Structures are given as C-alpha cells and as structure tokens.
Amino acid sequence: MTNEEYALRVEGLRTRLYKTAILLMGSHSQAMDVLDEAVYKGLCSHRKLRDPSLFDTWMTRIVMNECYNELRRQKRLVPIEEAPEASAEEFDSLPLREALQKLPRDLKDVITLRFFSELTVAQTAEVLHLPQGTVASQQRRALKLLRLELGEEENQ
C-alpha cells in the first residue's frame, strides 16, 4: 500500500475511527489527539500490512490501542475486574452517551466496535482477541443493560 492509498483509506474510515475514539476517550479534543497518534503510527507501519482487506480492522485496533495507552497514561483505565458494575436502573436514568461511559470496559468495547465502529462480530472478536461467542454474549449483555434493541442492520 502506498502512502497515498493509506491516506485515502484512513480518510474513508474517518467517521468510524472518530466514533471509536470519542466514545472511548469521552471528549473531542482527546479523541483528536488519539487519532493524530494513531494516524502517525499507521503511516509508519502500513507497509507491513500484508493483506489490505484487513485494513479496517487493523486501523481500528491501532486507534483502540492508542485510546488505552492514553487512558493508562492518564490513569483512567480501570482494570475490568475492579470496575464497579452499575445496576440496570442506573443505566435507565442516564442519557445513552453517559450510559455507554458507565458500561464495564469489556462491554463498552464490544458495543463501541459493533455499533459505532461498524465492525462485524468476527472483526470485533479479531480486534479484541476474543472468541466470537464471547463477543456475542457480551453484546447481548450490554444491549440489555442499555435497553437497546439493535440488530445487524444497525451496523451496516
């Protein structure tokens, strides 16, 4: 892939990458900082990507990793096992965007990738290094907590 092709592919993915970054980081400025870093890292290493059909997943993973790096740096990344779980009632009372932020990290990752980054279950499993079955069950759990009824058509 040439640098020009990389630039076109990244720009084509801008909406998905932005949604991923802003939902994980919480603010526009922090999302843009993360995207700057991810775009730079992608530029430096896109030649190593052997299969261009994996570009979307690969780039999403870079963005996700950069979000975690930044959250870790800011000490905002709470280990999954330590995160307090909010009750279903608490989620009900919150606007969706805030409710998303309240989700346990593993569920938030799945919802973000599936319905905002528009990845399939298989791609989400690939990005998160999880079995597809685990992704499917976490998706069900998260949707239930958020009282969302989303199917495949919502992430096309």
Add this chain to the structure above:
Amino acid sequence: MNRNDEFKALTRALEEEAPSLNASLRKAERRRARKRYMIRPLIGLAAVFAVFVALVNLSTPVASALSRIPVLADLVRAVRFSPSLEAAVQNDYVQLDGQSQTKDGMTATVEYLIVDDQQLHVFYRLDTEEPDSISTIPSVILEPDVSFYVVSNLSQDSEGDLMHAAVFMTQTPEHLTFRLQVMDCDDPDLELVRFDFPLRVDTTMIAPAKTRVLDQPVELFGQRFTLKQLEIYPTHITLHLEEDAGNTAWLDQLHFCFETEDGKQFSAGSSGLISRGEDNTDSALTYYAESPYFYEADSFKLVVSGAKLRDKSVWIPLDLETGESETTFPGYSFAGRKIEGNQSVVSFLVETDSIFGDHAWPISFYDKAGRSLNTNLDSMYNEDQTHVETYYLDTTDRVVYMKPIFTDRWQPETPLVYTIH
C-alpha cells in the same frame, strides 16, 4: 425518545461532528519527515567500551573565507560543530575523493576526507527520491592488521545534505573500504542498498601528531591516577591516564577541556567518542577531545573540572522475568525480555530526555560470575516519548547484574590546571 431513537440520534450527531483526518495525515507526514534516525554505533574489535555523546550541533556559525567557495560551503557547514575540523578545513587540511555510485535509484557520493593518524572523517552524500523512508549506516572494512574503535554516524539523513561519519582507528591505513548501508526506516534490519567505496588515503598528506609527556599524579575523590601523555592530532587530542592498582573505584569519566591563552576552549567528544576503556580495567583511561593543533600559541592549559567514579563493589541484580531491581534509574523502565536461542533480548523504555543525560544507567550487564553479557544494542528513538533501547544479552538466566555507570561525583572547588608547552 426511546433508546433506539437515542442511538440513531447519537450516531448521527457523531457522524456529523467527525472531522476530516487530512490534518492528522499532514501532521503525521511532517512528523515522519522530521526523521527518526537510528543510533547504532559500530563497535570495533579493539574497543572494550566506549562512551558516546549526543551529536547536536549547537555552535554558532562562524563566517569563513571558505564558505564563499561553493564547492566547500557544504563542508564548512558540516564541520561547524567541531573547532578541530573547522580549523582543518580553514587550513585546507582536506582530501577530495569524488567517487560516486548509483544503485536502485539512489546515488551515493564520497566527497571529502579529513584524516590524521587515528581518525578518518568521511563526508558523503546520498541522493534518493524517498529520503524520509530510509536511514543510513556507515562502516569501514579494514585490513586485518588495523582495528577500529568505533564508527560514528555524525549526520542526520536528509536528501542532498552532506553527511558525515567519523572512524576512530589504531592507525589510519592507506587503503580501506567505506561501506554505506541504506536501511528501511520501518524495518531497521532490512537493507535496501549497499554501497562499497574503495578509499585511498594520501598518507603522505597526514600531519604528524605532536606528543607531550605529562606524568602528573592526580587524586580524584581519594583515588589515585596519573595524567600520562597527550597526543595532539589535527582532528583531536588523545589524553592517556594510568590508574593506581590500589584504587577502590573505577574512573568512569574525567571532565576536562583544553584552554588557550586567549580563553578559547576545546572540549571533549564532539566527534562521537569521549573515552575508551581497555580490557584489563573498568576505568576509562583514554580520552578524546577537540584539538588546538592548528592554533598558534606557545602554550595551552589542560583544565580538569570533575570526574565520575564507580565503587568497585556495587552490583545491582535485575530480574528479567519481572523487571524488578533494587535500584531504579530515572527515565528508564523495563519493557520486557524475549528469549531467542541462547540470547535474551531485553528492552527498556526510555524517556527521550534521559538518553544523553547525565545518568547512571548501566548499559552493561553481567552474569553472577562477572562475565559481560552484552553482545549488541539497538537504540531507536523518535521525537516523541517512545524511545526503546534493546540489549542482546548472551544468557537465558533469569537474573543478570548491572553495574551503575557511576556511584560518586568529584567536583573540586577550583579546577586543576596544567600548563602544556
């Protein structure tokens, strides 16, 4: 609004506010073009250890008559960082080469040599269509009877600019091969092109060294040394010390400079090598500094302003599985160990400010019996905070031992001054 409507509204809002990433792409391109470059000093067989310095040219440009001559203007620019080399150029102490080779769309040209009995400075150029995606590694191939201590890459890679490598040798030979490897920036182990230039040095044009015997005893933080001798070459001065066998500390670094009667200073290490050790001691007893060779004066002064010493008894264990150590080194953190065959590949994250700072980071690793384990070092850094140092250690042991570079600093209230005629 129900949750699904809320989801659709949120999705729509985020899509509307999603900015173009063209600005991020431009920033990334500029950042990449600022060049990350690789420090990979090539250590020669004759060097037991050597201390390197950051080679950043901060000197004020000095107008020179030669800068008006187009062919040498780039050379004058390239040597501004070194008073010795600047004086060499001003005194026409330069040999022209002019060999050029083209391979795979890249053209390498060796332009000038500045050479004395122990140092060879090669000034070369690399023209390529993709200067941002390559880095260069200069090296030399010598006859078996000549050893080199180190080849310093003194230039950042950039298209068209004159680049500079310094070779520190036991004796400059008449014939040698200058090798320039062009590497892929993204994969530093991938060699894209290799140029081999057979160089012929006109040894009849080499200015002879001047030797001054000092034989001055000096006590540094209670440790006894002798300032033995100076060898004054056009490109550098070599200062030799001896140590007392009864010392309880090694000499890590001597801080000194040479000063002329009118106050001009010639300090250490601007060509990449500050000091060198020998195989029977941990002390650095040979030092390199800028040279007043071309400076006309009856005398000049050696000014010793401080030293760093290391207590011989201090060893620090490091657990390569966990990274735990009883001593921490500010700016350095353990990143992990990978076993490859009989070797451990150990990485440390380094804050960029710490790379060339005044720190006690060990660099050398040993086994329990005191055997040195270092075989190679890769040091990659960017302008961000993601510098990584990777050490290739000749062991699969879980615990290795580090010796800090220094444990004590010595700084006299009044510097020691020796007049040299």
